Amino acid sequence: MTAATYQYVDLPDASVVTTRALLTARENITDTVAARAMMCIHGGAGFGKTLAVNTCLRGLEPGEDVRKITFRARPTARAVRYELFAALDLAGEPPRHPSEFDRLLKTALAERPRTFLVDEAQWLNGEAFEYFRYLWDEPSTQLAIIFVGGEGCHTVLRREPMLSSRIFIWQHFTRLNPDEVLEAIPLFHPIWADADPDDITFADSHAAHGNFRAWAQLTAHTRTALARTGRPRVDQELLRWAFSRLG
Numbered sequence: 410m411t412a413a414t415y416q417y418v419d420l421p422d423a424s425v426v427t428t429r430a431l432l433t434a435r436e437n438i439t440d441t442v443a444a445r446a447m448m449c450i451h452g453g454a455g456f457g458k459t460l461a462v463n464t465c466l467r468g469l470e471p472g473e474d475v476r477k478i479t480f481r482a483r484p485t486a487r488a489v490r491y492e493l494f495a496a497l498d499l500a501g502e503p504p505r506h507p508s509e510f511d512r513l514l515k516t517a518l519a520e521r522p523r524t525f526l527v528d529e530a531q532w533l534n535g536e537a538f539e540y541f542r543y544l545w546d547e548p549s550t551q552l553a554i555i556f557v558g559g560e561g562c563h564t565v566l567r568r569e570p571m572l573s574s575r576i577f578i579w580q581h582f583t584r585l586n587p588d589e590v591l592e593a594i595p596l597f598h599p600i601w602a603d604a605d606p607d608d609i610t611f612a613d614s615h616a617a618h619g620n621f622r623a624w625a626q627l628t629a630h631t632r633t634a635l636a637r638t639g640r641p642r643v644d645q646e647l648l649r650w651a652f653s654r655l656g
């Protein structure tokens with residue numbers, strides 16, 4: 410599978426780069442799933458968390474039942490139940506009463522081991538996190554849960570000792586440092602493969618700042634500039650034009 414599925418901007422020819430953070434995530438996710446444990450990956454927007462986790466989950470054993478839940482607003486415990494109902498593809502109408510709903514979810518989760526990827530978990534409040542803990546703690550379920558979220562995710566989780574004390578592995582995603590940029594970016598896209606390393610450093614220090622999403626956007630604009638000018642290779646003039654679009 411190509412990286413295109415997980416690219417923030419449509420960027421032909423981009424590749425998934427096996428960064429150190431991605432390798433660490435792979436190990437952490439493998440161990441968390443094997444232990445049917447919970448882990449938390451947190452860090453700033455655009456640092457590559459979602460792409461890394463999705464890439465690693467695809468590499469798990471073929472039989473592993475992975476369900477993805479992405480929050481886009483602050484959910485109540487009730488909304489969490491509905492999301493789980495949908496993620497598990499349960500048939501029929503969602504139950505009306507919370508206790509009935511809990512029973513249904515626990516029964517479904519007791520069927521076989523599962524892995525939940527809960528993305529954008531910085532939206533979860535204490536009550537919502539607590540609901541995941543409740544299901545995870547239930548003896549009949551064999552759940553592994555990977556919470557992925559912005560920096561706020563760590564703060565909220567830390568305030569919930571019942572849950573945070575059960576987190577098996579914490580992984581903090583950070584921006585690429587300047588050396589990692591020089592290793593990763595030439596592998597990310599062909600326009601950087603033969604670029605002058607000084608130009609890559611120039612682009613990083615002026616615009617992308619080790620943020621992978623910013624690199625993806627910068628690459629898209631630079632690609633356009635190369636096509637329009639017919640130049641064979643990235644140069645600082647093209648880069649300045651691309652920066653001007655990034656604000």
Ligand SMILES: Nc1ncnc2c1ncn2[C@@H]1O[C@H](COP(=O)(O)OP(=O)(O)O)[C@@H](O)[C@H]1O
Pocket residue numbers: 412415416417418424425426427428431452453454455456457458459460461597621622623625
């Ligand atoms: N390891 C990587 N290899 C290639 N591109 C990446 C990688 N990590 C991130 N990206 C690029 O950066 C964008 C943002 O990454 P994403 O995982 O969505 O960040 P986050 O979830 O931390 O906000 C991706 O859509 C992709 O274009």
Ligand SMILES: [Mg+2]
Pocket residue numbers: 458459460528529
């Ligand atoms: Mg994300």
